[in-house]
Amino acid sequence: MGQSGQGAASSGPLSVRVEVDERTFAKKFIFSRSVTPQEASTYLWGNPGNVNHLRPAETAAAGKARSYFLEKSDVETVMSLRAEVRDAIIQGSVLRSKGKPYDFPQWVPQNVRDDIQSQKLPRGVKRYPGVVPWGDIVVWTGNIAVELYMEYPSDLGFYTEFTHGDSHEARLLHTVYTQFNKDMKYFVETQGRSPESARSEIRRINDEVFKLVIEGSVAMLSTGVGISQVNNVIRSSAGEISSAARRSPRFSGSIPKIKPVGGRLNVGGGFETPHYTNLNPLRGETGGPISGIPNLVKGSMEEMDRLLEAGSVDEMISNKLRYVDVNWNQAATAAARVMRPGGKVSMNVWCDASQRAALKAAFERAGFKNVTLLGDGVGTMLHAIR
DSSP states (O other), X not given: OOBOOOOOEEETTEEEEEEEOTTTOOEEEEEEEEEOHHHHHHXXXXXXXXXXXXXXXXXXXXXXXXXXXXXXXXXXXXXXXOHHHHXXXXXXXXOOOXXXXXXXXXXXXXXXXXXXXXXXXXXXXXXXXXXXXXXXXXXXXXXXXXXXXXXOOOOHHHHHTTTTTOHHHXXXXXXXXXXXXXXXXXXXXXXXXXXXXXXXXXXXXXXXXXXXXHHHHHHTTSTTOOHHHHHHHHHHHHHHHHHHXXXXXXXXXXXXXXXXXXXXXXXXXXXXXXXXXXXXXXOGXXXXXXXXXXXXXXXXXXXXXXXXXXXXXXXXXXXXXXGGGSOHHHHHHHHHHHEEEEEEEEEEEEBOHHHHHHHHHHHHHTTOEEEEEESOBTTOEEEEEO
């Protein structure tokens, strides 16, 4: 049994060691004491519900065993393990040595496999074209080891698939993943580091954005992984990555802001409008739509000034937007920053009599003129001029 990635994960008196068989890639957890399958699952995944993913490696006494095999090793299962255990499994499962037998991720083409198996590649980096839309496959050959990785797609359209059609969110993901490509190229091809060393350095010097990207990039290297599984990893982490990118000093200034379609913006509620840009935080509990939204920009009215160009909004509307779902002081201030002078507000805000005065005051404080409210309850209409 070849031992790899001996992550010393511990929680109180319990710890685990990970072994990955060099030939079969069977994954084994060896605990510091005998545990039940439920205890093992709780330690490994944070809950007892994954007992069906584990098989005792020896005869269990009183329902307990010292070691367990991982029965299900797809990307999603491995990525949901506690961090140090997950990293030990992945590091033990990737191609990193010229020793035989070889086992490659499914996305590695046959010509690349043949070149690596020939053991005739010179030291350094060789690039191979990946399958569109993916970027190059980069093979790094050292003195005694070979490592490879695949660059993320540079096509913006690829990322739109994971953002419910939100073009701004897609640009966020595109910026993050293509910057990761650039960083890997710098460390591997300019500084001469191995891909594994490059990922470690990127994780060390960068923020939470790349931590999430690195998890996905390492998952790609697990033996047997196909492109569809890689896409699932990107899809599952898309929301976290884009949110982290918005908070990141590195990305906040480099992501272009957008102009609403025809200068028209719908800031929420229901009845999304096809000829407007529709701003929507996709929170189902508010009663608004969370899918099938045309010209979607994922976000709230309060953060519209971080998403849209200043002076780009000529007209702002909403339909049945609940008063209680918005911080109106923040939202009105943000709206003032993105609307052009003379821009018109015509919003349907669902509010009661006690909320009308505060709504009107918020827009007046933000600098809007001719602020008026008509109707009541669900039919309340707010009109104003920027």
